Amino acid sequence: MMSMVCNRCVSRTAGLYRRAVIAIKAGKGRAIHGSPVRNTIMPAWVIDKYGSNDVLRFNENVLFPIIHYPNEVIIQVHAASVNPIDVNMRNGYGSASLNMTRDPLHVKTAGSEFPLILGRDVSGIVMECGLAVQYFKPGDQVWAAVPPWKQGTFAEFVVASANEVSLKPKSLSHTEAASLPYVTLTAWAALVNSCGLKKETCPGKRVLIFGASGGVGTAATQLLKAWGAHVTVVCSGEAQTLMNDLGADDIIDYTTGRLQDQLKTRDLFDVVLDNVGGTSEELALQYLKPWSGASYCTLVTPFLYNTDRLGIADGMMRSGITLGSKVVKHLCKGIHYRWGFFTPSGPALDEIGEIVDAGKMRPVVEKVFPFSDVPQAFEKIEAGHARGKTVIEVINPR
Ligand SMILES: NC(=O)c1ccc[n+]([C@@H]2O[C@H](COP(=O)([O-])OP(=O)(O)OC[C@H]3O[C@@H](n4cnc5c(N)ncnc54)[C@H](OP(=O)(O)O)[C@@H]3O)[C@@H](O)[C@H]2O)c1
Numbered sequence: 001m002m003s004m005v006c007n008r009c010v011s012r013t014a015g016l017y018r019r020a021v022i023a024i025k026a027g028k029g030r031a032i033h034g035s036p037v038r039n040t041i042m043p044a045w046v047i048d049k050y051g052s053n054d055v056l057r058f059n060e061n062v063l064f065p066i067i068h069y070p071n072e073v074i075i076q077v078h079a080a081s082v083n084p085i086d087v088n089m090r091n092g093y094g095s096a097s098l099n100m101t102r103d104p105l106h107v108k109t110a111g112s113e114f115p116l117i118l119g120r121d122v123s124g125i126v127m128e129c130g131l132a133v134q135y136f137k138p139g140d141q142v143w144a145a146v147p148p149w150k151q152g153t154f155a156e157f158v159v160a161s162a163n164e165v166s167l168k169p170k171s172l173s174h175t176e177a178a179s180l181p182y183v184t185l186t187a188w189a190a191l192v193n194s195c196g197l198k199k200e201t202c203p204g205k206r207v208l209i210f211g212a213s214g215g216v217g218t219a220a221t222q223l224l225k226a227w228g229a230h231v232t233v234v235c236s237g238e239a240q241t242l243m244n245d246l247g248a249d250d251i252i253d254y255t256t257g258r259l260q261d262q263l264k265t266r267d268l269f270d271v272v273l274d275n276v277g278g279t280s281e282e283l284a285l286q287y288l289k290p291w292s293g294a295s296y297c298t299l300v301t302p303f304l305y306n307t308d309r310l311g312i313a314d315g316m317m318r319s320g321i322t323l324g325s326k327v328v329k330h331l332c333k334g335i336h337y338r339w340g341f342f343t344p345s346g347p348a349l350d351e352i353g354e355i356v357d358a359g360k361m362r363p364v365v366e367k368v369f370p371f372s373d374v375p376q377a378f379e380k381i382e383a384g385h386a387r388g389k390t391v392i393e394v395i396n397p398r
Contacts, residue, residue, distance in 0.1 A: 040064050044155030045374045046115035050092030053382070056375045059115065065151065065159040068105045070132035072159050075142060077394045079178035080153040081121040082377045083215060085342075089118055089148060090378065094304035100312055101149040106159065119152035119392070120145050120342075122160070123168055123177035133162045135346075141168040143353075145181035147344045154374055156394060166349030169356040175397060176363040179389035180356070181349060183215035186299060187223055187273070188348050190340030195271045195295040202227035206267060210284060211275030212248065213239035214386040216299060218364040220273055221246050223352075226360035232266060234259065234280075242364070242387055263287050273340075274298040291334035301339040364388025370396065 044062040047055045065074060088094065099113055126140040136142065144165040146153060168177045191197045197205065207224050211217050212233030224231045225247035233243050237253035244251065252262045260283060270292070272284040277300025288294040302322065307315030323339055330337040355361045366388045369377040377390050 042156040043371075044117050045119075046117055047090055048114045048116075050090065050095065053090070053375050053378050055090060056378065057115075058372070058374075062115065062117070062155060065106075065155075065157050067128060067130045067159060068103075069161070070130040071162050072130045073126050073133055073136055073142075073162050073165060074128040075122055075124045075144070075158050075160060075165070076127050077122050077153050077156060077158055078124040078174035078397070079122075079394060080119045080392045081178045081182070081215075082374075082381045082390045082392065083120055083182050084381060085120060085148060085182075086118045086152075087378055087382050089116075093308065094148065095308065096312060096315065097304060097307040098149050103150070106150055117152040117155050117158075119154035119158075120148065120182040121178045122146060122153040122158055122181075123172075123174040124158075124394075126165075127157065129162070136162055136165060136167075141174075142166060143168040143177045143181050143349060144346070145185050145342070145344055145349075147342075154371075154392065154394075161344075163346050164344040166346045166353055169353040171357050171359075172363060173397060174395075175368060175391050175393055176365060179215075179363040179365050179391050180219065180352070180361075182342060183389065184219040184223065184352050184361075185345060185348055186216050186340070186342040187220035188345070188352070189343040190273055190297045190299060190338075191220060191223065191271070192348075193343065194297045194338040194340045195273075195336075196293075197224070197227070197229070197271060199227045202229040205229045205270045206232065207271045207273065208232045208234070208269040208284065208287065209273045209275070210234045210280045212243055213388075214275060215389045216275050217273075218242070218246055218388050219361075220275075221248055222361040223355070226355050226358075232269070234276075236385075239387055246364070259283060260286075268294075270294050272296045274300065276300065285330060285335060285337075288335050293336070294334070295336040295338055296330070297338040297340045299340045301341075303339065303341075365391050367391070368393055 041061045042064050043060045046057055046059050049055055123143040126136050126138050126142055129136055142165045144160050146160050207229045209217050209220055212221055213235040221231055230249050232250040233248045234252045234254050235243055236255045240251050268289040269287055274280055274284055277298055285296050303319045306318045310318055326337045368391045371394045380390050
C-alpha cells in the first residue's frame with residue numbers, strides 16, 4: 001500500500017509545511033514564499049481521552065489533514081452534524097474494534113488514536129484531490145459520511161475516500177445537507193442491504209419503524225415513502241405532527257396505552273426497522289408476516305459493546321453466536337433476523353441526492369449550533385428525544 005503513496009499525492013499544504021520545517025531546521029535565512037507555516041494547521045474539536053463532555057477540547061493547532069492515498073479528497077467542512085455515535089465514541093464505546101480498523105497513516109500518532117476528531121457528517125467544498133480521483137475536482141460542493149475509524153468532521157478540513165463522497169444535492173444548503181448522510185446511509189444499509197427493499201420492491205410493502213422521530217427514523221420514513229411503501233411509525237405523541245408531515249401512513253404513540261394492544265389492531269408487516277432495541281425487539285418480531293420473506297432489522301446491536309468488553313476475538317465470537325442463534329430461531333418461524341450497520345457509500349448518496357432534489361425527501365434539522373458550541377450540541381444529543389438532526393455550522397453561511 002505504501003508504494004501507492006507518492007510525493008505528488010501528498011497535499012500541497014503538507015508539502016509547504018515540510019519545506020518550511022526543513023528550512024527552519026537548517027537555520028537558513030532564506031525566505032519561504034507561499035503559505036506560511038500557520039496554514040498547515042487548522043482548528044478542530046478533539047478528545048485526548050475518553051470521558052464525559054468535558055474531554056471535548058477546541059484546538060486551533062491540529063495538523064492539517066494529508067492525502068495519503070490517490071483516491072482521497074480533502075474537503076473544507078462547511079457543516080457537520082452530531083449523531084449518537086459521536087457521544088458514544090466520546091465515552092470510549094467501540095474503541096477496541098475501531099482502533100483495530102484505524103489506518104495508522106490517518107489517525108494513530110505514536111501508537112495512540114488521540115487526539116481524536118469526532119463527527120461523521122460533512123457538507124463542504126473539495127479543496128484538493130488525489131491523483132486517481134476522477135469524479136471530483138477542487139471547488140465541487142459535496143456531502144459525505146466519514147466512517148468512525150477515520151478522523152472526523154468537527155474540524156475545518158477532513159480527508160475522505162472519493163468513494164465515500166457525493167455531489168451535494170443542489171436544492172440543499174450545506175447546513176441542510178450535513179444533516180442527512182450518516183443517518184440516511186444507515187437507513188439505506190438496513191432497508192436496502194439487509195432487508196432487500198428498493199424502489200421497485202417497496203410498493204405494497206408494509207414497513208414498521210420503531211424510533212421514527214430521530215435522525216435515522218425520519219430519514220427511513222422519507223426514503224420508504226419516496227419508494228411507495230406503506231409506513232407505520234412508532235414515536236411519542238409529541239412527534240406526531242412531524243411524522244405526519246414526513247408522510248407516515250399510520251402513527252402509533254408509544255407513550256399512551258400498551259404498544260402491543262395498538263400493534264394487534266394493525267395488519268402484519270413485511271419489514272420492521274428497529275432504532276430502539278431492548279423490549280421493542282421481542283415485540284416487533286411478533287408482528288411480521290411469517291413465511292413470506294419478512295425481515296426484522298435492528299440498528300441497536302451488541303457488536304461494539306462485546307468487543308469493548310471481551311476483546312476483539314472473544315467479542316466477535318460472542319456477537320457471532322448471539323446473531324447466529326437469533327437468525328436460526330427466527331428463520332424457524334419464517335422471519336429473517338438481521339443486524340444493520342452504517343455503511344459509507346458515495347454511490348448510495350448519489351441516489352439519495354436525486355431523491356432529495358426531486359423533492360421527495362427533506363432534511364429535518366431540529367437545531368443548529370455554531371462551531372464554537374460543539375459541546376452544547378453534544379449535550380443536546382445526550383439528552384435524547386431528538387426530532388431529526390442537530391447540525392454544526394463550521395463556516396457561518398451568513
Ligand atoms: N448500527 C449502526 O451502525 C447505527 C447507526 C446509526 C444509529 N444507530 C443507533 O440507532 C439508534 C437511532 O439512531 P438515531 O440517530 O435515529 O437516534 P436519535 O436521533 O437519538 O433518535 C432516537 C429517537 O427514538 C425516539 N425513541 C426513544 N425511545 C423510543 C421508544 N421506546 N419508542 C419509539 N421511539 C423512541 C426518540 O424520541 P423520544 O425519546 O422523544 O420518543 C428519538 O426521536 C441509536 O441507538 C443509534 O445508536 C446504529
